[in-house]
Amino acid sequence: MKPQSVLIELQPKFERNAPAALANTQLRRNMGKATQTIRAKRAAVVDEMPDWEQLRTAGRQIKEHTLYHLDTYLLQLEAAVQRAGGHVHWAADAAAANAIVTGLVQAHGAREVIKVKSLTTDEIKLNAALAEAGISAIETDLAELIIQLAGEHSSHILVPAIHKNRAEIRELFMRTLGIAEISDEPTALAAAARSYLRAKFLSVPVAISGGNFAVAATGAICVVESEGNGRMCLTLPEVLISVVGIEKLVPTWQDLEVFLQLLPRSSTGERMNPYTSIWTGVTPGDGPQAFHLVLLDNGRTNVLADEIGRQTLHCIRCSACLNICPVYERTGGHAYGSVYPGPIGAILTPQLVGVEHARSLPYASSLCGACYDVCPVQINIPEVLIHMRGEVVRQHQDTGGLAAALEPEALAMQLLSQVFGSQATYEMAQRLAQLGQGPLVRDGTISWLPGLLGGWTAMRDLSAVPQQTFRQWWRERDA
Amino acid sequence: MQVALFITCFNDTLFPQVGMATVRLIERLGHTVQFRSAQTCCGQMHVNTGYQREAVPLVRRFVQIFHDAEVVVAPSASCIGLIRDYYGHIAALADDTALAREIAILQPRVLELTEFLTRMGVTDVGAYFPHRVTYHPTCHSLRVLRLGDAPLRLLHAVRGIEVVALPDAEQCCGFGGTFAVKNADTSMAMLGDKLRAVRDTRAEVVVAADTSCLMQIGGALQRQRAGVRTMHLAEVLAHTEDRQ
Ligand code: SF4
Numbered sequence: 001m002k003p004q005s006v007l008i009e010l011q012p013k014f015e016r017n018a019p020a021a022l023a024n025t026q027l028r029r030n031m032g033k034a035t036q037t038i039r040a041k042r043a044a045v046v047d048e049m050p051d052w053e054q055l056r057t058a059g060r061q062i063k064e065h066t067l068y069h070l071d072t073y074l075l076q077l078e079a080a081v082q083r084a085g086g087h088v089h090w091a092a093d094a095a096a097a098n099a100i101v102t103g104l105v106q107a108h109g110a111r112e113v114i115k116v117k118s119l120t121t122d123e124i125k126l127n128a129a130l131a132e133a134g135i136s137a138i139e140t141d142l143a144e145l146i147i148q149l150a151g152e153h154s155s156h157i158l159v160p161a162i163h164k165n166r167a168e169i170r171e172l173f174m175r176t177l178g179i180a181e182i183s184d185e186p187t188a189l190a191a192a193a194r195s196y197l198r199a200k201f202l203s204v205p206v207a208i209s210g211g212n213f214a215v216a217a218t219g220a221i222c223v224v225e226s227e228g229n230g231r232m233c234l235t236l237p238e239v240l241i242s243v244v245g246i247e248k249l250v251p252t253w254q255d256l257e258v259f260l261q262l263l264p265r266s267s268t269g270e271r272m273n274p275y276t277s278i279w280t281g282v283t284p285g286d287g288p289q290a291f292h293l294v295l296l297d298n299g300r301t302n303v304l305a306d307e308i309g310r311q312t313l314h315c316i317r318c319s320a321c322l323n324i325c326p327v328y329e330r331t332g333g334h335a336y337g338s339v340y341p342g343p344i345g346a347i348l349t350p351q352l353v354g355v356e357h358a359r360s361l362p363y364a365s366s367l368c369g370a371c372y373d374v375c376p377v378q379i380n381i382p383e384v385l386i387h388m389r390g391e392v393v394r395q396h397q398d399t400g401g402l403a404a405a406l407e408p409e410a411l412a413m414q415l416l417s418q419v420f421g422s423q424a425t426y427e428m429a430q431r432l433a434q435l436g437q438g439p440l441v442r443d444g445t446i447s448w449l450p451g452l453l454g455g456w457t458a459m460r461d462l463s464a465v466p467q468q469t470f471r472q473w474w475r476e477r478d479a
Numbered sequence: 480m481q482v483a484l485f486i487t488c489f490n491d492t493l494f495p496q497v498g499m500a501t502v503r504l505i506e507r508l509g510h511t512v513q514f515r516s517a518q519t520c521c522g523q524m525h526v527n528t529g530y531q532r533e534a535v536p537l538v539r540r541f542v543q544i545f546h547d548a549e550v551v552v553a554p555s556a557s558c559i560g561l562i563r564d565y566y567g568h569i570a571a572l573a574d575d576t577a578l579a580r581e582i583a584i585l586q587p588r589v590l591e592l593t594e595f596l597t598r599m600g601v602t603d604v605g606a607y608f609p610h611r612v613t614y615h616p617t618c619h620s621l622r623v624l625r626l627g628d629a630p631l632r633l634l635h636a637v638r639g640i641e642v643v644a645l646p647d648a649e650q651c652c653g654f655g656g657t658f659a660v661k662n663a664d665t666s667m668a669m670l671g672d673k674l675r676a677v678r679d680t681r682a683e684v685v686v687a688a689d690t691s692c693l694m695q696i697g698g699a700l701q702r703q704r705a706g707v708r709t710m711h712l713a714e715v716l717a718h719t720e721d722r723q
Contacts, residue, residue, distance in 0.1 A: 019664045308568070326651045330668045364662065366655025366669070367527060369622035386565065389529030390572070413525060417533040420488065420520040421540070430492050459667045460698030470491040470498035474514050
């Protein structure tokens with residue numbers, strides 16, 4: 001069974017969701033402004049690094065090496081965490097991870113937990129699982145809190161509320177935090193959130209986090225953040241539970257040097273992020289006195305098994321690929337219907353849940369390649385997108401039977417493959433095209449791409465097929 | 480040099496003038512052009528849409544036709560990008576190591592037109608084109624082939640030309656093959672921004688190294704009656720004072 005919890009709905013239909021997002025002009029403005037600002041910041045701090053390309057290569061190589069020896073490093077990590085007084089739990093899927101975490105919270109008798117922003121726990125829908133057990137999870141990252149209060153889903157992996165502007169947030173706080181009147185100044189909004197969260201930091205006994213990196217040699221876990229609220233969660237409560245994907249390992253402490261340079265510059269466009277918390281097991285008299293590490297698979301070993309797809313596991317969730325993506329910039333994150341939106345979501349989600357459950361995602365890209373250029377760990381996202389498209393088609397062909405074979409696109413592709421299969425059929429198709437007929441034309445004009453006309457002519461004209469092909473010209477010239 | 484022209488199915492059928500210009504240009508530079516008429520399609524649409532098993536015969540066909548060419552040149556960045564980056568994957572998918580070997584041997588001799596001109600060491604091709612143009616670096620020429628400013632240097636060397644910079648030039652035009660169909664609305668949103676940038680330059684002609692992107696941009700400019708034409712780089716470079 002493949003995990004499906006990463007999807008917000010079971011079958012994301014990007015093509016179906018996108019038009020509504022595109023028609024929302026407020027959203028388009030919010031997204032355009034936010035992504036352009038962060039792109040410019042990233043470009044500026046990346047340009048000042050003379051060794052950026054070497055750092056990217058080092059980042060990729062460390063990840064490749066770690067994934068190749070993942071079995072060894074995972075056991076190393078387990079032993080190191082245990083040596084340092086922590087407990088290690090193995091979770092094959094979302095259900096197992098949720099059960100482990102819920103059990104741990106219950107064992108400590110807590111009804112509330114505070115949370116560090118964590119995509120991994122979003123992926124497994126931990127908050128919902130905790131709620132079912134009567135435990136309320138309080139998000140402490142400002143943007144994540146906004147999303148939680150609004151009852152929405154995140155639309156960006158780093159800035160979950162990127163689709164919202166200040167006025168919208170002010171209105172939300174007044175409605176949900178019982179605040180009479182505040183301004184929409186960022187400092188006022190932050191102060192309102194702070195007074196709500198401070199009370200929680202000081203009273204809730206259990207915290208739940210993810211982890212950006214886990215050092216196999218020492219058992220250290222690293223969390224990178226901007227606000228300091230994560231630091232509060234990681235230090236004040238009695239119990240800390242961290243849910244970490246098995247791909248987050250690095251072999252040694254020294255490897256962090258590479259990633260802690262790559263990550264902040266790529267994600268927030270900062271030279272260094274404000275808060276980097278690193279802890280190893282438990283330290284008597286200092287910080288949480290019980291530490292549990294939940295190591296999560298949830299489809300990751302399937303990804304690892306795919307030769308082309310496995311590079312997806314290098315991802316350090318910096319979100320540079322979202323910010324640069326011309327598709328994401330225009331549709332926003334919700335259109336993807338996945339916890340992981342944007343280019344990384346388009347390749348990761350189908351691999352985690354199985355392509356049959358996310359067929360539209362690999363196609364939510366013009367293959368422009370901007371994501372590959374900014375990715376700090378050199379994931380060739382267009383390559384994986386094309387590979388996943390192949391998987392979508394092959395899976396459909398192999399399981400969809402006659403109905404799949406008779407779909408218009410499948411028929412057109414089969415036909416064109418035959419047309420291009422010999423000079424004779426190709427030239428015949430060209431002649432038919434000039435007469436306004438055959439597989440290359442429809443309604444007297446070209447239909448090179450299956451279904452081209454419908455969407456195409458809404459905005460663009462199509463010129464008629466010329467009466468002389470290049471090869472006809474060549475023959476005449478030669479004669 | 481004996482240049483085997485890969486015209487691409489798209490140019491052959493829909494934009495023959497790009498092929499004619501490419502032939503004129505290469506011949507003017509003193510090379511011989513051969514056209515191997517058995518050629519059809521490189522398989523780009525099939526591969527990029529996911530019909531990769533269906534692309535296997537097309538890849539085989541391409542290799543068979545061109546394996547003994549001294550150099551293969553195509554006026555299409557996206558087709559060359561496919562041949563260079565994905566033919567190996569298709570051979571692996573077909574589990575055909577002999578094909579993979581042949582591909583690896585052929586690949587270095589398959590060049591996009593600008594790459595060919597750069598390889599020959601020419602910047603001034605002796606062209607004359609007295610118009611205001613702007614250059615759109617298509618995603619495949621920019622980020623797959625990494626042509627850099629080579630096309631612009633060629634344009635700047637053209638006599639009589641006025642080259643104006645395109646704002647946000649590196650932004651995708653929204654074509655993306657079947658993307659323009661499957662995600663037509665998103666594609667149009669991207670195209671809308673590209674058109675604004677093009678019109679801001681007040682250029683008479685938009686130039687690029689991919690006819691498919693030019694079809695997207697040109698189709699919309701035509702619809703808007705914008706009075707801006709699209710031309711392939713080869714067409715501009717083929718223009719001379721006595722032949723316009
Ligand atoms: S795929 Fe690369 S660019 Fe995108 S979030 Fe992951 S690390 Fe960052």
